[in-house]
Amino acid sequence: MVKLFKLLSPPPKWRFPVMIVLGAFVGLAIHVLYLSKALSYLSDEPKTCVNCHVMAPQYATYQHSSHREVATCNDCHVPHNNVVNKYLFKAKDGLRHASIFALRMEPEVIFILDEGSEVVHNNCIRCHSQTLTDPKLATQVPQHTQNTQDRACWECHREVPHGRVNSLSSVPNARVPVPSSPIPDWMKEYLNETDTK
Amino acid sequence: ANSIMERRAESVFAYIPQVNYNQWEPRNEVWGENFPREFETYYNTKDTSFRSKYNGNAMIDMLEVDPRLVVLWAGYSFSKEYNQARGHYYAVKDVRNILRTGGPVDENDGPMPATCWTCKGPDVPRLMNEIGVAEFYKGKWAGKGHEVVNPIGCGDCHDSETMNLKITRPALVEAFQRQGKDIEEATHQEMRSLVCAQCHVEYYFDKKRVEGANYLTLPWDNGTTAEAMEEYYDNINFSDWTHQLSRTPMLKAQHPGYEIYSMGIHADRGVACADCHMPYKSEGGQKFTDHHIQSPLNNVANSCQVCHREETEKLIKNVYTRQDQIIENRDKLEELLVRAHVEAKKAWDLGATEDEMKPVLMDIRHGQWRWDYAAASHGGSFHAPTEIGRVISTGIVQAQEARLSLARIFAKYDFNKEVAYPDITTKAKAQKYIGLDMDKLNKEKADFKKNLIPKWEKKAEERESTYQVKK
Amino acid sequence: ANSIMERRAESVFAYIPQVNYNQWEPRNEVWGENFPREFETYYNTKDTSFRSKYNGNAMIDMLEVDPRLVVLWAGYSFSKEYNQARGHYYAVKDVRNILRTGGPVDENDGPMPATCWTCKGPDVPRLMNEIGVAEFYKGKWAGKGHEVVNPIGCGDCHDSETMNLKITRPALVEAFQRQGKDIEEATHQEMRSLVCAQCHVEYYFDKKRVEGANYLTLPWDNGTTAEAMEEYYDNINFSDWTHQLSRTPMLKAQHPGYEIYSMGIHADRGVACADCHMPYKSEGGQKFTDHHIQSPLNNVANSCQVCHREETEKLIKNVYTRQDQIIENRDKLEELLVRAHVEAKKAWDLGATEDEMKPVLMDIRHGQWRWDYAAASHGGSFHAPTEIGRVISTGIVQAQEARLSLARIFAKYDFNKEVAYPDITTKAKAQKYIGLDMDKLNKEKADFKKNLIPKWEKKAEERESTYQVKK
Ligand SMILES: [Ca+2]
Ligand SMILES: [Ca+2]
Secondary structure, eight states: OHHHHHHHSOOGGGHHHHHHHHHHHHHHHHHHHHHTTGGGGGSOOHHHHTTSGGGHHHHHHHHTSTTTTTOOHHHHHSOOSOHHHHHHHHHHHHHHHHHHHHTTOOOSSOOOOHHHHHHHHHHHHHHHHHHHOOHHHHHHOTTHHHHHHSSOGGGTSTTTTTOSOOSTTSSTTOOOOOSOOSSOHHHHHHHHHHHHO | OHHHHHHTOOOOOOOOOSOBOOTTOOOHHHHHHHOHHHHHHHHGGGOOOOBOSSOBSSOEEHHHHOTHHHHHTTTSGGGTOOEEOOOGGGHHHHHHHSGGGOOOSSTTOSSSBGGGGTTSOTHHHHHHHHHOHHHHTBSBGGGGTTTOOSOSOHHHHBOTTTOOBOOOOHHHHHHHHHTTOOGGGOOHHHHHHHTGGGTSSOOEEESSSSTTBOEEEOOOTTOSSHHHHHHHHHHTTOOSEEOTTTOOEEOOOOOOHHHHHTTSHHHHTTOOHHHHHSOEEEETTEEEEOOOOSOGGGOTTTTHHHHOOSOHHHHHHHHHHHHHHHHHHHHHHHHHHHHHHHHHHHHHHHTOOHHHHHHHHHHHHHHHHHHHHHHHSTTHHHHSHHHHHHHHHHHHHHHHHHHHHHHHHHHHTTOOSOOOOOOOSSHHHHHHHTTOOHHHHHHHHHHHHHHHHHHHHHHHHHHHTTOOOBO | OHHHHHHHHHTOOOOOOSOBOOTTOOOHHHHHHHOHHHHHHHHGGGOOOOBOSSOBSSOEEHHHHOTHHHHHTTTSGGGTOOEEOOOGGGHHHHHHHSGGGOOOSSTTOSSSBGGGGTTSOTHHHHHHHHHOHHHHTBSBGGGGTTTOOSOSOHHHHBOTTTOOBOOOOHHHHHHHHHTTOOGGGOOHHHHHHHHHHTTSSOOEEESSSSTTBOEEEOOOTTOSSHHHHHHHHHHTTOOSEEOTTTOOEEOOOOOOHHHHHTTSHHHHTTOOHHHHHSOEEEETTEEEEOOOOSOGGGOTTTTGGGTOOSOHHHHHHHHHHHHHHHHHHHHHHHHHHHHHHHHHHHHHHHTOOHHHHHHHHHHHHHHHHHHHHHHHSTTHHHHSHHHHHHHHHHHHHHHHHHHHHHHHHHHHTTOOSOOOOOOOSSHHHHHHHTTOOHHHHHHHHHHHHHHHHHHHHHHHHHHHTTOOOBO
16 A cells, blocks of 8 residues: 555655646646535535526426425435435536536437436335335235336326426526525625624 | 435235135126225226217217218128227127127027127136137137126236236237237236237137137238238138128228227327326325226326326317317218229129129228228227328228229210219118118017026026135 | 636626618628527528438429429429428529529519519518518519529518517418408417418419509418318419319419418427427527528437437437328329329310319319328428328319219210320429420520529629618
């Protein structure tokens, strides 16, 4: 281990420039994380997904769906079977989204990936298992669970929760929260001033 | 979210089934004791109060609605009686009552073969298991009347151990095999249509396969389009009957429901029969399959609206629009076919030769086959409107082609008038026109009902009383 | 990081007009300076590299693909040349090049009226504003060649002040009025189709309304189905030309795109032309309407997939399936109509009387009208497949009805053979069959292009150089 570290560490006369370069990288990385509000990506707050305006259509449709009050984006889009999985998936997904976004590679119409689909499907079941499974049937019909859950829920519930029109332009005028405060700056200043007094 | 997580702690309480029975239990009431919700909804197929524009669960006398059919089927039993079907609950009752099965006086009498029972209930797989498939297809319809007494039900579609969907009719399995497909590889979703495809399919009786048996066969070897099945029948020189007026070797299409559905957009998108005709229903916070199989237009909320957010009226209108668009030309085709039959008769009367008539009869055969393919499947105009529209167009071309050749034959035999269209404005007139003695037929049926049916029921009761059902 | 920073700013974008012009500015390049994204995508309609199974933005010589058309249009200019359309960029070029407009030698010469310019570009509303609508419709096509030089563009669909969608063609407004509807009440979403309905509609020239003018009129007073428009034309005894072979008073259907689309499921669900043919597009976070109007099959991702989650191949296959289902019978109907025309000619030759022929000609007229209604709208087989299927069926019935009557007439005149189908396997053979002198037509066109067009362009350039554009 020590050997490995030694092998990787630069020769002495390079140390200083390397430190500077590394420092710059770290700084840059922090800057990027700050700008992209990466930390907020770790929270469950739906607004954080809208840091990217490409997520606006999904946010807007979700905001108008029956699920607004009962589920967050992450309730559906992140695995909830265990904590490690949850954050692993988040990190992987988040990094992919960020890279594609920065590279301007997002298509006009975003499609959920198979992996993500699986995750969402399991989350539907997680919440709705009461409706889906009849304990009486479950004991008698060995395939009962499988039979009621082997198709994507939204094959039938096509409108849940994002509706059926999917495109970056599908909600042109939606009030998607551009992170801001409803209180104007002049009032904040005024309040701050009166506060300190 | 947390509280929801906790609520997932499922209470798996031990459950003892009420009754125990095996796969050959034909009585729906018995299975129903274990599955009350499914059974109760199944029993709703008894209801006959809903009528849509063209269908619904009422019994509709199609020969009365459309007396042209009588002439199209002249010489064939369908000209005696044909109804728009009703619920599964009536399957046995209706096949007994229909004039097509005649009034047999004993088990060796009557116009129909035993095979007619095949799609009428769960006694069929039971009996096939007992006596063998080919044996089942042998003999007269009246010969097995005491055996098939329970209407279509659980045992037709379910495995008694697992309640999995199951194929219980050999014809479908054999048709798959001949096409080189393995029905055992069907997905669960496909099974939700394939259980229906056991019965809602075009079929014919192969008399050559097993000596003395009317072997139920699906003519799918070349495919399931109107053309592919027509080619199949032409190749084996098959005909259901010879038309009484035109002497055409005819084909009868019977409810190619599954075949046509498969060519529609819903099948393309993976929507199964059960999604529309057996949608989920919730009761007391439980979701289960609604076994009230019927026109979805009587239940738009659970069928269509789960997928389509439009208003009920709009969705119903969508269905009617498609049906109207098809049926306008289907009716026209019927009229042209009636004319073709009547004109062909005239040509024979004028002395036309077999050689002259052969191409004409071929056109009539094909034209009417295509009409029937489109008409016999009552859901077809919605299940696959663009395909049915196409088939009807080709039928019109053929019917008119026949009439053009006939016009040339008329010219040859110096007949230069239009052949009059018969007065067939009512079912009675049409049946009289083709010379049916309806009083006799009705009388025979009444006697049969009085004499034979009570015997059948008694025998069945005795048999069923010996079945073992463990409580 | 930079790009993330930039892209967050993208969404906030102030519109500063680069140039100032008014509603009558016909040059797309000028509007384009203010709206570079819309202009650049509009300019892509220049591309002619995409071909789908039946359509696409390549120019397709339809008479070569399908020489039957030559016979169907015998005696009418369409038999000289007819192409599957290409992009809006070519509108002016193509109307100049087409043999249908002939080779006029001066402004009072040529077969076509000025009205032919109506749908070819934004010079039209400009000119109508200058000289008046009726005046615009007067005179020969060649008389306004120097006026209409900019192809279809911004001024045809937009208000120059607000960029709102705008109706700039009187015929559409008048058609609405006569139906008792107010086009000003159209919703925003409806406008996204109505701008197209200015041109992609069936029309005829009313010669009675204003003395000396070929007044552009949409025959929608009784409705927009094939039957309703047919009835309209029958009532006013209108015909586009008399068929050279059968002497039928014919109707020509021209691209009833909007009418047919309105009867499809997409219109029923509120989907507009622009949703499929001008989908939204994002470039650098800026959303705008893709003005590259073309077959959506060249852009499934942004058009269909906004609403359908199926794979591109599957969606394209859905379109082709519907087109195949229609076109099979449309082609058959063409053949039957060719036969009807040829047979009618034979009947005349045999000495048939006007009275005998009248019902025959009526059937031919109606049968071909319905065929053309279905064929002239290149998108129709997808826009409303069930309706087009229906119309074609009715057309087949009529074409065959005509041939049946003809067979009876033949019998009367003792002619008892099949009339031979002409050898029309290529466009050249078909044009020779109907006696067109193609060399002459091509020569005239070449001379016209050499002599007249340069003059038109020079005049236009002079005029446009006087337009005021404030920077
Ligand atoms: Ca029914
Ligand atoms: Ca094109």
